Amino acid sequence: MNRWAAAVEYDGARYAGWQAQQHANSxxxxxxxxxxxxxxHPVEVVAAGRTDAGVHGYFQVVHFDSQASRSGYAWLLGSNSGLPADIALRWVQPVRSDFHARHSARSRAYxxxxHNARHRSALLAGRAAxxxxxxxxxxxxAAAQVLVGERDFSAFRDSECQSRSPMRQVQHLAVSRHGDLVVLDIRxxxxxxxMVRNIAGTLMQVGGGRRTPEWVAQVxxxxxxxxxxMNAPACGLYFVDVEYPAEFGIPDAPEFWLP
Known part of the structure; x- marks a missing residue:
């Protein structure tokens, strides 16, 4: 039995999220x-992180085990030919048996x-809030910087969140403008x-002048x-990167084409 890693990109608009469900597309x-x-033969995949309904993946990393004798290119070409147009593998490569897409990850980035404009966009519809x-x-x-570091993020978690601890370490959080696009990057x-959508919705209140930057610390x-x-719309969220120890040889995510 050999272990393989792969990078997956997907448009999440048609799916009820990453995780397989009995009565919904995933x-x-x-x-x-x-x-x-x-x-x-049946193959099960494990992902670096689960994304919700409507959320997109730019560099989702998974692993799977198989006894089949296939090259990385055979996995890539064969799988992509059978996947719908809104899901694609970027690469497939062999990895050590102790590699785990979720547990080996050091950090994840979203x-x-x-789209901040009075007019709607035909091209960004379903791909940006x-x-x-x-x-x-x-x-x-400026308001977001209070969230950097190890914090209790209870105020930004969903009521149905199953995590045993609300503590998370935010390593980087930046908001920038690129024309009509306002971009929030978080690792x-x-x-x-x-968590990310709730942070985005909170920061929009500050950005719109409805709340002061100090309010985020109070929240x-x-x-x-x-x-x-508010919980910001799912269509604006992208899973863009996951970091692993260098010893596993996982390629870096390419630069995202949207700023």
């Missing part, structure tokens, strides 16, 4: 079906995209359910989800 189920056809009121990206960035050791200290902003 990215995991589609990928497992494609890999199983290439392997000629990007949240906001649309906010019509003006956002001050600099104010959002942490791990994330709580809806964090409250540890109450009811004190934070």
């Amino acid at each position: 990215v995991q189920a589609e990928l497992q079906a494609a890999l199983s056809r290439v392997a000629d 990007r949240y995209l906001i 649309w906010v019509t009121w003006a956002l001050d990206a600099d104010a959002m960035h 942490a050791n791990a994330f709580l359910h809806h 964090l200290a409250s540890r109450q989800r009811t004190q934070a902003g």
Whole structure:
């Protein structure tokens, strides 16, 4: 039995999330079906992180085990030919048997995209949140810095989050403007359910002038989800990177084409 790692990208609009579900389409189920056809036996995949319904993946890393004798290129070509157009493998490569897509990860990164304009966009529809009121990206960035470090993120977790601890270490959080796009980049050791979308929704309140930057610190200290902003739309969220120890030889994520 050999272990393989792969990078997957997907448009999450048609799926009920990453995780396989009995009565809904999922990215995991589609990928497992494609890999199983290439392997000629059932294949299960483990991902670096689960994404919710409507969330996209730019560099989701998975691992799977197979006894089939296939090259990395055979896995790549065969699986991509059987996957729907909105899911694709970037690469497949052999890895050590102790590599684990989830447990070996040191950090994960997400990007949240906001189309900040009075007009709607045909090309960004379903790929970015649309906010019509003006956002001050600099104010959002300044307010976000209180969230960097090891913090109790109870105020930013979903009520159905199953994590045993609300503690997470945010290593980087930046908000910047690129024309009509406001971009939130965040990296942490791990994330709580809806954590990034709740942070994005909270920072939008600051960016729109409805709350002061100091309010974010108050929300964090409250540890109450009811004190934070809205859960921002899923369509703006992308899983963009996962970091592993160099010894596993996992390639770096290429630069995202959206700023």
